[in-house]
Amino acid sequence: MDLAGSFTIFRVITPPTIDSMPQASHLRESFLFNRTVIHEIQRAAEEGIYDIRGWGSKRWMPHFDDLVFLGASMSRYPLEGYREKCSTDVVLGSRFASKPIMLKIPITIAGMSFGALSAQAKEALGRGASAAGTSTTTGDGGMTREEREHSQILVYQYLPSRYGMNPDDLRKADAIEIVLGQGAKPGGGGMLLGQKISDRVAEMRTLPKGIDQRSACRHPDWTGPDDLAIKIEELREITDWQKPIYVKIGASRTFYDVKLAIKAGADVVVLDGMQGGTGATQDVFIEHVGIPTLPALRQAVEALQEMDMHRKVQLIVSGGIRSGADVAKALAMGADAVSIGTAALIALGCNSPKYQEDYEKLGSSAGFYDDYQAGRDPAGISTQDPELAARLDPVLGGKKLANYLRVLTLETQTLARACGKSHVHNLDPEDLAALTIEAAAMAKVPLAGTDWIPGCAGKERKAADF
Amino acid sequence: MCGIAGLFLKNPDSEKDLGAMLAPMLETLCGRGPDSAGFAIYDATTPEGTFKVSLYHPDIAFDWQGLANELQARTGQPVKHSVNSTHALFHIAAHEAEIRAVLAEVVADVTIMSLGRRIQIMKETGTPHDVVSRFGVHGMRGSHAIGHTRMATESAVTTAGSHPFSTGRDLCLVHNGSLSNHSRLRKTLQREGIDFRTDNDTEVAAGYLSWRLQQGLTLQEALEASLQDLDGFFTFAVGTAEGFAVLRDPIACKPAVLAETADYVAMASEYRALAGLPGIEHARLWEPEPAVIYNWSRS
Amino acid sequence: MREIDLESTPVRELNRELHDSIAGTWRVLHPHGAHALAVGIHAPLRIEIAGHAGYYCAGMNQEGTVIIEGNVATGVAENMMSGLVHVHGHASQSAGATAHGGLLIIEGDASARCGISMKGVEIVVKGSVGHMSAFMGQAGTLVVHGDAGDALGDSLYEAKLFVRGRVASLGADCVEKEMREEHLASLTALLERSGSDADAKDFRRYGSSRKLYNFQGDHASHY
Numbered sequence: 001m002d003l004a005g006s007f008t009i010f011r012v013i014t015p016p017t018i019d020s021m022p023q024a025s026h027l028r029e030s031f032l033f034n035r036t037v038i039h040e041i042q043r044a045a046e047e048g049i050y051d052i053r054g055w056g057s058k059r060w061m062p063h064f065d066d067l068v069f070l071g072a073s074m075s076r077y078p079l080e081g082y083r084e085k086c087s088t089d090v091v092l093g094s095r096f097a098s099k100p101i102m103l104k105i106p107i108t109i110a111g112m113s114f115g116a117l118s119a120q121a122k123e124a125l126g127r128g129a130s131a132a133g134t135s136t137t138t139g140d141g142g143m144t145r146e147e148r149e150h151s152q153i154l155v156y157q158y159l160p161s162r163y164g165m166n167p168d169d170l171r172k173a174d175a176i177e178i179v180l181g182q183g184a185k186p187g188g189g190g191m192l193l194g195q196k197i198s199d200r201v202a203e204m205r206t207l208p209k210g211i212d213q214r215s216a217c218r219h220p221d222w223t224g225p226d227d228l229a230i231k232i233e234e235l236r237e238i239t240d241w242q243k244p245i246y247v248k249i250g251a252s253r254t255f256y257d258v259k260l261a262i263k264a265g266a267d268v269v270v271l272d273g274m275q276g277g278t279g280a281t282q283d284v285f286i287e288h289v290g291i292p293t294l295p296a297l298r299q300a301v302e303a304l305q306e307m308d309m310h311r312k313v314q315l316i317v318s319g320g321i322r323s324g325a326d327v328a329k330a331l332a333m334g335a336d337a338v339s340i341g342t343a344a345l346i347a348l349g350c351n352s353p354k355y356q357e358d359y360e361k362l363g364s365s366a367g368f369y370d371d372y373q374a375g376r377d378p379a380g381i382s383t384q385d386p387e388l389a390a391r392l393d394p395v396l397g398g399k400k401l402a403n404y405l406r407v408l409t410l411e412t413q414t415l416a417r418a419c420g421k422s423h424v425h426n427l428d429p430e431d432l433a434a435l436t437i438e439a440a441a442m443a444k445v446p447l448a449g450t451d452w453i454p455g456c457a458g459k460e461r462k463a464a465d466f
Numbered sequence: 467m468c469g470i471a472g473l474f475l476k477n478p479d480s481e482k483d484l485g486a487m488l489a490p491m492l493e494t495l496c497g498r499g500p501d502s503a504g505f506a507i508y509d510a511t512t513p514e515g516t517f518k519v520s521l522y523h524p525d526i527a528f529d530w531q532g533l534a535n536e537l538q539a540r541t542g543q544p545v546k547h548s549v550n551s552t553h554a555l556f557h558i559a560a561h562e563a564e565i566r567a568v569l570a571e572v573v574a575d576v577t578i579m580s581l582g583r584r585i586q587i588m589k590e591t592g593t594p595h596d597v598v599s600r601f602g603v604h605g606m607r608g609s610h611a612i613g614h615t616r617m618a619t620e621s622a623v624t625t626a627g628s629h630p631f632s633t634g635r636d637l638c639l640v641h642n643g644s645l646s647n648h649s650r651l652r653k654t655l656q657r658e659g660i661d662f663r664t665d666n667d668t669e670v671a672a673g674y675l676s677w678r679l680q681q682g683l684t685l686q687e688a689l690e691a692s693l694q695d696l697d698g699f700f701t702f703a704v705g706t707a708e709g710f711a712v713l714r715d716p717i718a719c720k721p722a723v724l725a726e727t728a729d730y731v732a733m734a735s736e737y738r739a740l741a742g743l744p745g746i747e748h749a750r751l752w753e754p755e756p757a758v759i760y761n762w763s764r765s
Numbered sequence: 766m767r768e769i770d771l772e773s774t775p776v777r778e779l780n781r782e783l784h785d786s787i788a789g790t791w792r793v794l795h796p797h798g799a800h801a802l803a804v805g806i807h808a809p810l811r812i813e814i815a816g817h818a819g820y821y822c823a824g825m826n827q828e829g830t831v832i833i834e835g836n837v838a839t840g841v842a843e844n845m846m847s848g849l850v851h852v853h854g855h856a857s858q859s860a861g862a863t864a865h866g867g868l869l870i871i872e873g874d875a876s877a878r879c880g881i882s883m884k885g886v887e888i889v890v891k892g893s894v895g896h897m898s899a900f901m902g903q904a905g906t907l908v909v910h911g912d913a914g915d916a917l918g919d920s921l922y923e924a925k926l927f928v929r930g931r932v933a934s935l936g937a938d939c940v941e942k943e944m945r946e947e948h949l950a951s952l953t954a955l956l957e958r959s960g961s962d963a964d965a966k967d968f969r970r971y972g973s974s975r976k977l978y979n980f981q982g983d984h985a986s987h988y
Binding site for chain 1: 776777780781784800801804805807819820821824825827839840843844846858859862863865878881882884885900901903904920922923977978979980981
């Protein structure tokens, strides 16, 4: 424990499992008060403050894994790989902007701040995204030179804190993303602890070095969609109506939120499910606030369709996108694109087994590490320490990210072709079946082999109706 | 989230212009309230024992004359009525309880928008411009009015979900903001005998005021109590028989501007909505303080 | 001097013309509370607004001089980087919000949240300010000739606050501080630049007590 006032959280090494303990068959762990819970209660008793960590929700919840595709056979015909095209391009921001965003692939890099991440990591993300023909997004700390230089398409976040916000960067951006919230903490503000407030971060954010950053949870000069409409008007006026305006929300009352974002004038809605990651926030916030990506996505598409705005106001979805299967299923449910955060960092090397020794020194282990807030990341990604940050080669990192994005795209195309689609956007809820009752209810997709969608009456209520 | 407006005429000579002054206020607030609009106009007081009742039916071809005949037969008193689009204004000489009972018995799907001796509430879905045209607001007269343009947040865009909500005789409420504890409060008020038609948070606030007034509190006291009992963000404008009241919650994130001249007091969510009022260039302009009740009345 | 009448010219055209210019003076007639007037200026232009403006007047101003001969609604000079914005009347909420530089002068009162999240701007209010002013103020100076509402400087970082009148209450981590020679000197200079003949000695200084700079359990109730 750090005695100087600013705190650092360490997790104990996962204790040996019951299976590995000799003659342990009589031991019975409590479901409610298991070792993890015991550890947390005792940590709270020691430190007197809530647990802060990075990453997203770690617990199980219904997700895309519970959906499967109905591939072609007798009634539907697949497309040949390579020769028969399956297009992946997407246009974002066609509603009002004179310069909409054109992406080669329907996968973008989500907003993550310089501060939460090292400059090298931001550069790597920019390089990789540009190689793949997609965009990156700044975070709650402003736009760095590295990211603007290396990112061909850069979305500039406009957050409650307004750290580093300035009109020059606004004009340099390709799109503006007004952030109401994120999936890890809908209703919460940004957080960065003192050990990561380096000189450079402090200067960009106009904060004293080494303090624990407190952030507002509401925007300082507007509250509510009626005033958001006026704020969007202002941002359009400042940028001469050229750039698309995205509105990002953490998933909670998604149906109403999406409708209001549309009414307020958004070009694109970015929806982050509760599985979405964060650089630092209270564990209770991450695990207990928000709804999963699956039902949120369905609600968002229903809202768009009810307002006859589906595909006219585009929808980007994030929160637990890991593979081309997740991408394809999100698109099938009606998203125009997806965004990755945690997965992108993992592609760069986060939680890699090659740092196992370092993880153990920190009281963690490869595959378990989530202490982004501590700034001691062995992979050099979520740190401001120059020595650690130097471990990440931005050029190599960029190549890795580009590779990963390529795989995501190929996987998506594979699944789309199997369903007979020449464009990934033609994937449809009707191409899906659910493996569990929860997923069927949340996604409004019938349980595989049946017509049943819990909560929807009978045979006439097919998945494609929403 | 929405736009709200209030207009109180000090000078009786201006009463013929009330609608002409109110209409552009509502139309200017379209940007922050494009889904539906509504207003309450206060005009001549009915004779003792007679009430003005504003009724709504979604079918524009509804047989209002038939209803008037039926009411006349039931109450044994002449019933006057006039039709305006989907609404009709009835003058009925009977006790309030009897009026409500008879209406409930005779027609299932007619909604009472307002009941009182001076008030008439009309509200509909559509843009403020459409609503203002539909009802001919420009030609209306009266001593004071409050109005609302709606951007629906958490409940559906319906006529019933539009504001103003009537809280009692000659009383109504419009609201800009979003309450956070209305769900449980609704259940409490239902147990106290207050009826609700919609999921709208504003209807709960209106019901809360009704309830407090029924308990014997003055409007001032009821509004003071609401500061304790209602959670969330709100700017309220309350229409009363004699005038209107304005209240903002203590955090006061939702806007409000007031303007006063020798001839009127006006209130709106944005100055833009006041900019067309006569003599606005010389008006005293100010913002209501948070958690302070402002009240204007003829008496 | 170029005159633009908003009764016949849309706001979009006004702003486009201002964005395309590197010098000049404009007089904007009949603003009638319109929003986003003179936003995103990035050259030493002079704009006079002949009436009341709506939200975000002079938003993100850089090098421009914007004079409003009336009141302004929410967020005047929000995120200003440099230059001068001078409001002859009153300002509504969040005046000078998150602004990094420049000088914002308000002859009348400012409402709640004046200088919220300020990041280096100088704001001088000749009248009073409402509650939560300088909330999370990170840098810059707020000078209030009149009174300040509740929770002044709540969650304050390094912004400096000077108030001559009554402070209804101080926010979390905001305390009165000693007025030393250097503060009197810089305040005197600022008062002069803002056209005030007030005496710096009549003001009291407020700043952060810096107790919330590092998360500690004992202060949990302040978060």
